[in-house]
Amino acid sequence: MRLRVEFTTEPFDLEEPPPHAVAARDLVESAELDAVDVGPFGNSAEGGAEVxxxxxxxxxxxxxASGATRISLQVSVVGNAQDAPEEPGKGGGA
Known part of the structure; x- marks a missing residue:
């Protein structure tokens, strides 16, 4: 199964990204996620369910831990196991 996560962290600061936004951005950019899109008002990424x-x-x-007072997120199923490559350590079967 493939999932898509969309999220925002608050409070906003239009002058410069606050520490909680930087922490979130760094995490999604370093994780093994696909289709990462980081923006000032929302972020998204896709990948295998476990990732x-x-x-x-x-x-x-x-x-x-970095000062967020609110985190809004949505997780959606965007595909199933037949649409995505098998995740390491997960048994496939015939």
Whole structure:
């Protein structure tokens, strides 16, 4: 299964990215995610279910530890196992 996560962190600062936004951006850019899109008012990334779920867990922890007071996120299924390559360590079967 492939997932897409879209998220924002608050509070906003239009002058420069606050530490919580930088932490979130650094995390999604360094994770093994596809289609990463980072912007001033929203961010998104796609990947295998386990990779996305692990990244979301770490995103929440790092952003809150860096001063986020609100994190809005949405996770959507964008494909299934037949659409994506098999994840390492996951058994396929015939």
């Amino acid at each position: 996305v779920l692990d990244a979301v867990d770490e995103l929440l922890r790092r952003s809150l």
